[in-house]
Amino acid sequence: MRHSIPILEICTLSGMRNSDIVVERFSSYLKRHKNIHSSHRHNFYHMVFFTKGSGFHSIDFNKFKIQPFQIYFMIPGQVHSWNFDGDVDGYVVNFTAEFFQSFLLRTDYLESFSFFNGIAEDGVINLNENLEAPVQDLFEDLITESSVDNSLQKDIMKVILLRLFLLLKQQNLKKDIFQQPSYTLLRNFQKLIEKHYTELRLPKEYADLLFVTPNHLNALCKTVTGLQAGELIRNRILLEAKRLLVNQDMSITEISNVLNFNDNSYFTKFFKKQVGITPEEFRRNVVDRSHN
Missing domain, CATH: 1.10.10.60 (Homeodomain-like)
Known part of the structure; x- marks a missing residue:
């Protein structure tokens, strides 16, 4: 069957055949991939943290206004597109469905986070002011660790990501139906x-x-x-x-x-x-x- 829209693979975006995680500053990511503003899907988990910029992004035909200190999550198969107004920056993280499976005994652990449930509205989070600096620090840690080449690199990146996910889950704990x-x-x-x-x-x-x-x-x-x-x-x-x-x-x-x-x-x-x-x-x- 013909695909309804392009499906991007993580190896295509990373330029590496066996890559299972990509971490990059968002501005450089956009410069390297100039043709990904129109509607497309991914075969991997995708998250972007905006620190600068405005405009709109669409997830499964739901339109969201971009603002600094907003983070959005997408699971494999969701459709999205961007329409930026001026310069934007932040961080992007892409990782495969298998990235955490050999690390956690619970293979469905990511499903415990409401922002990974595939519902567009739940995947867009505006950070509380007290989380802005800690979350940005974690993304900076990911950037730093992504340039290190040793046997512990990926496990350290997994720990940083889990720390990030738990901080965001804690922000939404009172209203989180997943509890x-x-x-x-x-x-x-x-x-x-x-x-x-x-x-x-x-x-x-x-x-x-x-x-x-x-x-x-x-x-x-x-x-x-x-x-x-x-x-x-x-x-x-x-x-x-x-x-x-x-x-x-x-x-x-x-x-x-x-x-x-x-x-x-x-x-x-x-x-x-x-x-x-x-x-x-x-x-x-x-x-x-x-x-x-």
């Missing part, structure tokens, strides 16, 4: 959606896989996320539809087939009900924005 016991069930539901959203459309089908009642699943989703279980399923289908619509080479019929809709008209009706415009109008809007 609630019910989160495990919700996260398992989200994983199942990610795996089956083109085939399973009903909350009952997921409830059966989770060995809970549909009412219990729906109540959990409503309490924790504010959305019904069915809305979470539809939102994932809708997100993939938007990602696919970015590809001008794919027809609406092809996208409808990929998403397992019975026919093109049903897909169009579904999309317009959720977004308020047709897939064709959404595609035109994306093209118009990319040329402005």
